[in-house]
Amino acid sequence: QVQPVESGGGLVQAGGSLRLSCTASGLTFNIYTMAWFRQAPGKEREFVATISWRGGSIYYADSVKGRFTISRDNAKNTVYLQMNSLKPEDTAVYYCAAKRGTISSNEADFHSWGQGTQVTVSS
Numbered sequence: 001q002v003q004p005v006e007s008g009g010g011l012v013q014a015g016g017s018l019r020l021s022c023t024a025s026g027l028t029f030n031i032y033t034m035a036w037f038r039q040a041p042g043k044e045r046e047f048v049a050t051i052s053w054r055g056g057s058i059y060y061a062d063s064v065k066g067r068f069t070i071s072r073d074n075a076k077n078t079v080y081l082q083m084n085s086l087k088p089e090d091t092a093v094y095y096c097a098a099k100r101g102t103i104s105s106n107e108a109d110f111h112s113w114g115q116g117t118q119v120t121v122s123s
Helices: none
Strands: 003-007 010-013 018-025 032-039 046-051 058-060 068-073 078-083 092-100 117-122
Touching: 003 092, 018 032, 018 092, 018 117, 032 068, 032 078, 046 068, 046 078, 058 068
Parallel strands: 010 117
Antiparallel strands: 003 018, 018 078, 032 046, 032 092, 046 058, 068 078, 092 117
8 A cells, every 4th residue: 555645835926836746655656656636725626647657658637738747756656746837726735646557537546645735826
């Protein structure tokens, strides 16, 4: 089992950048698909980005494509989300999630979730 722990959130001005990290304990990190989701106040949680266990497949939500980059370092049991050109509408709690097996962007497929890290983008 993998237990994700997110870090790197904070307050940034519009147009700025942040890098989120998610470190997952457990000995089998390199067989897990990892993903980032986010939940804005008053809204449902939504998919942001996902990366396959080797990093060979990556998907992004249309709303972040070209601005966000997901990557992973299996030697460090860590997945990253580099967020550039941030907008106020990116304000949300960002969650890291893990699933065994093939890549997915479906929240229901992910069984291990972190506690979330707050990202606030001021205008």
